[in-house]
Structures are given as structure tokens and as C-alpha cells.
Amino acid sequence: MQNQNISDVIEAYLKKILEDSEQVEIRRSEVAELFHCVPSQINYVIKTRFTPKQGYIVQSKRGGGGYIRIQKAQFMDDHELLDQMVENVPATISQRDALAVVQRLYDEEIIDRKTSNIILATLSHQTLNVGSKKIEDGLRARLLVAILESLRYESK
Incomplete structure (x- = not known):
């Protein structure tokens, strides 16, 4: 794990959660604290690693009760x-x-x-x-x- 950069580690963490559930809902600051990084690093990972091209739908709500929700896009066929x-x-x-x-x-x-x-x-x-x-x-x-x-x- 030492050869991975923090973005790879955060991506792997979120994808691991998505393996077990349809979506993950996170608070940016909590995940940043967990990985000892700045909240903008979480934004970077989500913007570059969880895009529609990669099969993800991302929703966010700002403010005190804000969250970032990541879902794997589901297709019929x-x-x-x-x-x-x-x-x-x-x-x-x-x-x-x-x-x-x-x-x-x-x-x-x-x-x-x-x-x-x-x-x-x-x-x-x-x-x-x-x-x-x-x-x-x-x-x-x-x-x-x-x-x-x-x-x-x-x-x-």
C-alpha cells in the first residue's frame, strides 16, 4: 500500500464500499480526516475516478447536513x-x-x-x-x- 498514492487509496476505499451496497454516502470532511488529507483531495478523487464515463452517478448537497452520494449506474442490458x-x-x-x-x-x-x-x-x-x-x-x-x-x- 505504500506504493499507492492517496488518491488510489481513497478510490479503493470507496469502491470497496460500493461492492457491498448500491451507493455510498459520505461527508467529505470525515473521509478527509480518515485519510489525513485535505477535503479538496476527496473532491479530486470523486471528480476524476467516479465519473459517468466510468459508470458512476454522483450527487452532492452542500451545507451543514451536506453529503456526497456515489452510485454505480445500473443499465438494463x-x-x-x-x-x-x-x-x-x-x-x-x-x-x-x-x-x-x-x-x-x-x-x-x-x-x-x-x-x-x-x-x-x-x-x-x-x-x-x-x-x-x-x-x-x-x-x-x-x-x-x-x-x-x-x-x-x-x-x-
Whole structure:
């Protein structure tokens, strides 16, 4: 655990709770105290590790009785999930965000490890390096949508 950074530890803690229940409701200050970090670190973890692309719905209420509620998004079937994923791919996407999408496909057992590795190799910076980050991210987004649409029609 010493090789992990605090964000990884907090993410693992929250995901462990989500394994046993549909949602987790936390107070930012309490979790920050538990991990001896500042509350903004909790915000960072939630903003970067619990996004809709990664399959989470986050709600928050500010104030004295405030909370942050994290839920794993539930879908009726693979087709519905793939539809939602296709709709949420922006015109440009970073390698990190594409990784999150592929990880979600793997976690939902839509693709296996070998397929996920092939997709990741296809979407990597090394493969798509065209000299312009904007063009690379746009190409990555178009490829990702094509892959998702292919999986969507395959899952019918």
C-alpha cells in the first residue's frame, strides 16, 4: 500500500464500499480526516475516478447536513450501456479518458482482457501520434465511437 498514492487509496476505499451496497454516502470532511488529507483531495478523487464515463452517478448537497452520494449506474442490458457510452464520447478524448471507457467495458464484462488490450493499443498515444494533440484526441474519439458502435450491434 505504500506504493499507492492517496488518491488510489481513497478510490479503493470507496469502491470497496460500493461492492457491498448500491451507493455510498459520505461527508467529505470525515473521509478527509480518515485519510489525513485535505477535503479538496476527496473532491479530486470523486471528480476524476467516479465519473459517468466510468459508470458512476454522483450527487452532492452542500451545507451543514451536506453529503456526497456515489452510485454505480445500473443499465438494463449491454445495448443500453453501449448506447449511453456512444452518446457521451466527446468530439475529442484524452488517452486517460479513453482508458476509463475501455476499463468500464471490461468491468461490465462486455469485452475480455485480450480485446481491451487491443483497443487500448489502438487508442494509445504511440499509435495515434500525429504531431497535434487536438487531432490525436479527435481521431481517438472517432475510433472509440466506431468501436462502441461495433460492440453495440454485436450485442443485439
